[in-house]
Amino acid sequence: xxxxxxxQPGMFVQEKExxxxxxxxxxSDPSYGLFWYKQPSSGEMIFLIYQGSYDQQNATExxxxxxxxxxxxxxxxxxxxxxxxxSAMYFCAMREEVAGSYQLxxxxxxxxxxxx
Amino acid sequence: EAxxxxxxxxxITVTGKKLTVTCSQNMNHEYMSWYRQDPGLGLRQIYYSMNxxxxxxxxVPEGYKVSRKEKRNFPLILESPSPxxxxxxxxxxxxxxxxxxxxxxxxxxxxxxx
Numbered sequence: 001x002x003x004x005x006x007x008q009p010g011m012f013v014q015e016k017e018x019x020x021x022x023x024x025x026x027x028s029d030p031s032y033g034l035f036w037y038k039q040p041s042s043g044e045m046i047f048l049i050y051q052g053s054y055d056q057q058n059a060t061e062x063x064x065x066x067x068x069x070x071x072x073x074x075x076x077x078x079x080x081x082x083x084x085x086x087s088a089m090y091f092c093a094m095r096e097e098v099a100g101s102y103q104l105x106x107x108x109x110x111x112x113x114x115x116x
Numbered sequence: 117e118a119x120x121x122x123x124x125x126x127x128i129t130v131t132g133k134k135l136t137v138t139c140s141q142n143m144n145h146e147y148m149s150w151y152r153q154d155p156g157l158g159l160r161q162i163y164y165s166m167n168x169x170x171x172x173x174x175x176v177p178e179g180y181k182v183s184r185k186e187k188r189n190f191p192l193i194l195e196s197p198s199p200x201x202x203x204x205x206x207x208x209x210x211x212x213x214x215x216x217x218x219x220x221x222x223x224x225x226x227x228x229x230x
């Protein structure tokens with residue numbers, strides 16, 4: 001089974017509108033971290049937001065917020081007031097302990113296109 | 117500015133010619149890691165290092181070597197590159213190697229092996 005599932009290969013959003021990018025995860029470890037990264041066409045991987053498994057409140061960073069539903073094992077990214085510069089690939093990732101390693105496991109990504 | 121740097125950013129080489137991709141971070145992070153990103157396969161970890169002189173294999177270590185002689189540097193070495201190592205490579209670092217530490221990525225190195 002995939003550890004990170006992003007079911008939306010591509011999405012379109014109108015400029016200034018809000019958009020939700022879906023992410024579900026699978027783990028039996030009680031301690032884990034959930035991360036969202038943005039990858040523009042230039043290729044770099046930019047960290048956006050983090051949610052810890054023990055965090056009671058949803059994380060927010062400027063226009064980004066994470067809708068964390070632990071029982072459903074979902075960690076959706078919400079981008080408010082979309083801008084043209086938000087057009088990029090977005091990756092959900094989870095970090096957990098596996099055999100002494102703490103690597104990130106990434107989903108396959110969602111390509112977001114912001115329409116003027 | 118806190119950052120992870122990689123060099124070179126772009127490299128075209130030929131099969132069998134040894135190359136090194138450098139990675140450096142100025143955040144005093146203990147954990148460093150190398151990933152490769154390929155279409156359809158996503159990001160996969162090559163090697164990681166929990167601290168100086170401590171390195172371990174990730175998911176796809178074959179054909180690669182690393183070393184961690186200093187805290188800030190974590191070079192990736194391809195002793196005899198082959199075309200299947202054509203990929204986008206990322207170096208990343210985090211303060212510690214735990215599940216709650218954010219990994220920050222370098223700008224990436226696009227490698228083409230002919």
